Amino acid sequence: xxxxxxxxxxxxxxxxxxxxxxxxxxxxxxxxxxxxxxxxxxxxxxxxxxxxxxxxxxxxxxxxxxxxxxxxxxxxxxxxxxxxxxxxxxxxxxxxxxxxxxxxxxxxxxxxxxxxxxxxxxxxxxxxxxxxxxxxxxxxxxxxxxxxxxxxxxxxxxxxxxxxxxxxxxxxxxxxxxxxxxxxxxxxxxxxxxxxxxxxxxxxxxxxxxxxxxxxxxxxxxxxxxxxxxxxxxxxxxxxxxxxxxxxxxxxxxxxxxxxxxxxxxxxxxxxxxxxxxxxxxxxxxxxxxxxxxxxxxxxxxxxxxxxxxxxxxx
Numbered sequence: 001x002x003x004x005x006x007x008x009x010x011x012x013x014x015x016x017x018x019x020x021x022x023x024x025x026x027x028x029x030x031x032x033x034x035x036x037x038x039x040x041x042x043x044x045x046x047x048x049x050x051x052x053x054x055x056x057x058x059x060x061x062x063x064x065x066x067x068x069x070x071x072x073x074x075x076x077x078x079x080x081x082x083x084x085x086x087x088x089x090x091x092x093x094x095x096x097x098x099x100x101x102x103x104x105x106x107x108x109x110x111x112x113x114x115x116x117x118x119x120x121x122x123x124x125x126x127x128x129x130x131x132x133x134x135x136x137x138x139x140x141x142x143x144x145x146x147x148x149x150x151x152x153x154x155x156x157x158x159x160x161x162x163x164x165x166x167x168x169x170x171x172x173x174x175x176x177x178x179x180x181x182x183x184x185x186x187x188x189x190x191x192x193x194x195x196x197x198x199x200x201x202x203x204x205x206x207x208x209x210x211x212x213x214x215x216x217x218x219x220x221x222x223x224x225x226x227x228x229x230x231x232x233x234x235x236x237x238x239x240x241x242x243x244x245x246x247x248x249x250x251x252x253x254x255x256x257x258x259x260x261x262x263x264x265x266x267x268x269x270x271x272x273x274x275x276x277x278x279x280x281x282x283x284x285x286x287x288x289x290x291x292x293x294x295x296x297x298x299x300x301x302x303x304x305x306x307x308x309x310x311x312x313x314x315x
Contacts, residue, residue, distance in 0.1 A: 093113065
């Protein structure tokens with residue numbers, strides 16, 4: 001399938017930036033994948049709300065954060081990809097325990113602002129390689145904590161353009177999942193921590209940072225944790241036991257450093273990265289009988305030029 005952007009006159013007017021046939025590879029950590037039919041960078045939440053309200057309801061909409069937990073398929077993403085920029089990256093201290101965060105703010109910015117405000121309990125967000133919007137949507141977590149443990153409410157623009165504030169219990173959080181509907185875009189969140197000493201908070205952030213540096217391929221083109229941990233199991237251990245450490249397929253490889261990470265060693269296509277993940281799933285199933293489920297989101301359509309077939313066989 002080849003995407004062709006609709007005529008600009010068929011889209012609602014915007015105050016932000018609207019780009020046709022926008023390359024997405026530079027915007028995702030894997031540095032692979034096709035084009036967005038349209039990339040919309042709204043000026044603010046009102047701009048996004050009005051655009052979605054007036055956009056043809058049949059047009060698919062997807063939000064893009066830092067692109068750290070994402071495979072964009074080589075055929076591109078139909079419809080509109082929404083990317084929240086600096087206007088959505090603010091973090092504000094409300095009191096001794098509360099932070100209001102824009103959905104474009106990174107986990108590092110949130111945890112650092114919490115440290116400066118003497119708010120503990122948000123240190124783990126430093127280790128999540130994404131933005132508030134992304135880790136609210138998927139209940140991101142690390143080092144024993146999840147977003148559901150600190151979230152009070154989320155500000156969301158629904159696909160209809162309606163703006164709503166959803167309390168924690170309305171988000172239907174489970175492991176790496178929320179009940180947010182398709183096309184909904186998180187634009188902000190309210191997090192609650194607890195009073196703490198900034199030096200102690202920094203020490204915990206340093207501990208988490210050192211642990212990540214020691215165990216994860218942070219300097220590679222990767223997508224973060226590839227598979228969800230099954231109940232009572234660690235995905236990396238299952239992948240390792242199935243003999244997949246260092247397994248390659250084209251330019252894609254299972255990390256030698258952490259086997260629940262896939263990496264692009266150079267010029268891997270998204271088809272190769274995804275096919276390698278499926279090969280790992282098959283080998284783990286054959287070895288242990290356990291089904292691994294993707295944690296990385298896979299979006300878009302396969303290329304029509306044989307890109308999917310180019311994947312070949314894993315070695």
